[in-house]
Amino acid sequence: MLGIGDDAAILKPAANRHWVIATDTLVSGVHFKPDDPASTIGHKSLAVNFSDMAAMGAQPKWVLLNLTLPAVNESWIKAFVQGFSQLLNQYDVQLIGGDTTRGPLSIGVTVLGDCEQPVRRDTASAGEAVVVSGQLGSAAFALHHPKADDACLAQLHTPQPRLELAASIKTMATAMIDVSDGLLADLGHICEQSGVGATIELERIPIKPVIQTSDDWITHVLAGGDDYQLCFTIKACDQHRLPADCQVIGRLTEDRGITVTHHQKPIHTGLTGYQHFAHE
Numbered sequence: 716m717l718g719i720g721d722d723a724a725i726l727k728p729a730a731n732r733h734w735v736i737a738t739d740t741l742v743s744g745v746h747f748k749p750d751d752p753a754s755t756i757g758h759k760s761l762a763v764n765f766s767d768m769a770a771m772g773a774q775p776k777w778v779l780l781n782l783t784l785p786a787v788n789e790s791w792i793k794a795f796v797q798g799f800s801q802l803l804n805q806y807d808v809q810l811i812g813g814d815t816t817r818g819p820l821s822i823g824v825t826v827l828g829d830c831e832q833p834v835r836r837d838t839a840s841a842g843e844a845v846v847v848s849g850q851l852g853s854a855a856f857a858l859h860h861p862k863a864d865d866a867c868l869a870q871l872h873t874p875q876p877r878l879e880l881a882a883s884i885k886t887m888a889t890a891m892i893d894v895s896d897g898l899l900a901d902l903g904h905i906c907e908q909s910g911v912g913a914t915i916e917l918e919r920i921p922i923k924p925v926i927q928t929s930d931d932w933i934t935h936v937l938a939g940g941d942d943y944q945l946c947f948t949i950k951a952c953d954q955h956r957l958p959a960d961c962q963v964i965g966r967l968t969e970d971r972g973i974t975v976t977h978h979q980k981p982i983h984t985g986l987t988g989y990q991h992f993a994h995e
């Protein structure tokens with residue numbers, strides 16, 4: 716085992732474990748505002764990667780950090796490191812390397828984790844219940860209404876990866892994903908890759924009541940993104956075993972596509988999810 720200092724780090728996998736590897740980049744102006752606090756940018760760049768580990772039912776162990784900075788601003792870097800290290804230490808994860816270059820501000824993180832049995836996106840079946848953790852739409856609401864609610868703003872700036880929750884439900888989850896691009900997009904990935912569809916009930920999706928003050932709250936809930944909650948599927952017989960922070964919001968169907976109902980009536984949203992190249 717060798718960390719920072721050589722041309723590459725060296726890892727020795729534990730026997731009978733699966734390695735799980737993911738990478739996610741945050742770009743200034745795309746994933747955060749240039750004047751957001753550096754400590755929250757540090758936190759979020761790691762949290763979104765840990766969220767991918769949670770979605771696989773894996774435990775993060777090591778990370779690589781690729782920093783592109785426009786200039787050396789010591790107080791900015793100090794605050795970034797503080798936010799980044801706080802989450803690293805919380806989950807006992809080691810920074811084993813990375814790269815630092817000059818350019819427009821962006822942060823790339825690669826995370827390596829392990830688990831006994833990963834939870835995939837392509838293993839759900841029709842008839843199973845669709846579950847989400849926490850509440851959806853808070854971060855998207857805060858992005859559009861930054862002064863409206865501190866709890867929503869905290870969801871946007873310092874999302875908490877659902878690692879403990881994932882560990883507690885991973886054996887009952889038949890498929891799982893984290894909600895980064897919006898529920899419709901991410902549940903859509905489970906559906907497409909598992910060859911099923913879904914019907915979800917809007918009124919069963921947990922939200923903070925304050926977001927309903929926005930005319931666009933349905934868009935925030937279904938397609939806003941930046942939630943970093945878990946969406947997973949379970950057998951109907953496991954519903955009574957769900958932790959309190961999890962809510963069944965619908966069911967998987969043989970028919971493809973996702974139908975959203977509001978008080979039993981289908982609603983036509985025309986929504987997809989967060990798309991990086993949608994407005995080109």
Ligand SMILES: Nc1ncnc2c1ncn2[C@@H]1O[C@H](COP(=O)(O)OP(=O)(O)OP(=O)(O)O)[C@@H](O)[C@H]1O
Binds near residue numbers: 739767895896
């Ligand atoms: N440039 C790329 N080269 C190779 N594979 C890629 C590339 N971009 C995405 N992928 C792969 O495509 C799959 C989906 O990645 P994507 O980033 O779209 O989804 P995600 O990780 O669920 O979402 P998010 O990035 O919002 O967390 C992953 O397996 C990822 O490794």
Ligand SMILES: Cc1ncc(C[n+]2csc(CCOP(=O)(O)O)c2C)c(N)n1
Binds near residue numbers: 939941
């Ligand atoms: C300044 C600013 N503009 C827009 C957003 C919203 N946003 C950006 S990327 C993304 C999806 C996840 O990205 P990826 O798919 O790359 O992981 C979302 C919801 C934000 N947070 N800050």
Ligand SMILES: [Mg+2]
Binds near residue numbers: 738739
């Ligand atoms: Mg990704």
